[in-house]
Amino acid sequence: MxxxxxxxxxxxxxxxxxxxxxxxxxxxxxxxxxxxxxxxxxxxxxxxxxxxxxxxxxxxxxxxxxxxxxxxxxxxxxxxxxxxxxxxxxxxxxxxxxxxxxxxxxxxxxxxxxxxxxxxxxxxxAGKVAISAHAITSEILSQLYHFNHLPNNWTIHPYQPGTRRPCDPNHHGQDDRLADWGGAWACRLLQAAYTIAFICLLRFDEVLKIQVHDINFMYDAAGTTTGMSITLPFRKTHQTGDIKPYFLWAFHQSEAHLCAVRAISEWIIASNITSGYLFRKIASGDRVAEANVPMSSEQFLEMFQNNLLDLNIDPAAYGTHSFRRGGCQYLHIERRWPLRKICEWGGWSQEFTNLTIVKYLISVNDDVMEAREDFFNPNRRPALKCPHCG
Structure with missing residues (x-):
């Protein structure tokens, strides 16, 4: 007053x-x-x-x-x-x-x-400051990739209502680890969603709205899939259209855990989805819902956090935005992309009038890349290695 x-x-x-x-x-x-x-x-x-x-x-x-x-x-x-x-x-x-x-x-x-x-x-x-989601790293994606590709988690078994997925008697030890929260369908869907959100720097409401006709595969003369293009039907920053497509190529085998071309191809073949939403709701029995119902962010987040628990990683610090932040850091630190190139790829303004891109690259709750005492240490081990030659 x-x-x-x-x-x-x-x-x-x-x-x-x-x-x-x-x-x-x-x-x-x-x-x-x-x-x-x-x-x-x-x-x-x-x-x-x-x-x-x-x-x-x-x-x-x-x-x-x-x-x-x-x-x-x-x-x-x-x-x-x-x-x-x-x-x-x-x-x-x-x-x-x-x-x-x-x-x-x-x-x-x-x-x-x-x-x-x-x-x-x-x-x-009062100590109630909002903390941004912890950035997912390429190393965590590698661990998720190898866990989800274990025979018990990747092999699709014929579904029988009221039965649990059988364990493979020929595998023991770590290979017997089972993703009790979901089966092979869920693991394949997650791998496809992980890679496309991470590499294309997408928000998850954009990922879950992708439909099959938004994807065009590219082939070589022998008919082998070499890449694909994805044109999003909607973007928060381009609500009036003019959305530039994402062109993705198959990664080297050493980076298969980051390859969206492999993951999406495997998901489409396994799910046999030919039209409608690419990422659909997982119904009971680890099956994709027959109706063209997109997966909700809540269902994806629940499965993603359960997947992290399989690796004994506390999921509390991670959210759906972790992939957009982590992908940004991966392109800048590991791929050595300049800021302008990252902004063009991710859809950020290149005028640098705001510091959104900096908030994605630097955060107090992200992992430390290198110890301070090693900044000028001539005998320090390299913080990063080339994914191809080591």
């Missing part, structure tokens, strides 16, 4: 009519809050640790994250700006002399911006 009163015009004449001024102020607030329900009002107040009276909320009361508050503000900005036609100008008083009309978008006022900064400060003090 105090902040909003500061935006009100002062008395034009010497007299002050408090009642009329407060009535105008109240009418302004009521007009700006049209359509705000009690539930929405509770959502606005849910993220903060203090009440509107300035008192602290009890620790037992659940509170939303700073990211939730950002989404709420974004929703308000869109509603005021586009649905109510107030545009994207900051909330300000008309500059016309004698005109006290407030113009612009209330969600973009100085007061709301100051409040969001203060809210983030309180979240930082």
């Amino acid at each position: 105090t902040s909003e009163q500061q935006t009100l015009p002062g008395p034009i004449c010497g007299s002050v009519d408090t009642n009329n001024e407060f009535s105008a102020f109240q009418a302004m607030l009521l007009d700006a809050s049209k359509g705000v329900t009690e539930g929405m009002d509770a959502e606005y107040k849910w993220c903060d640790s203090i009440t509107l009276k300035g008192t602290s909320k009890p620790p037992s009361e659940e509170r939303g994250t700073y990211g939730h508050a950002q989404k709420m503000r974004a929703a308000m900005t869109y509603a005021f700006g586009w649905l109510h036609g107030l545009g994207d100008m900051p909330w300000h008083q008309s500059e016309v002399l004698g005109n006290s009309t407030m113009l612009g978008n209330p969600s973009m006022s100085v007061q709301v911006s100051s409040y969001m900064c203060a809210l983030r400060h309180r979240k930082v003090q």
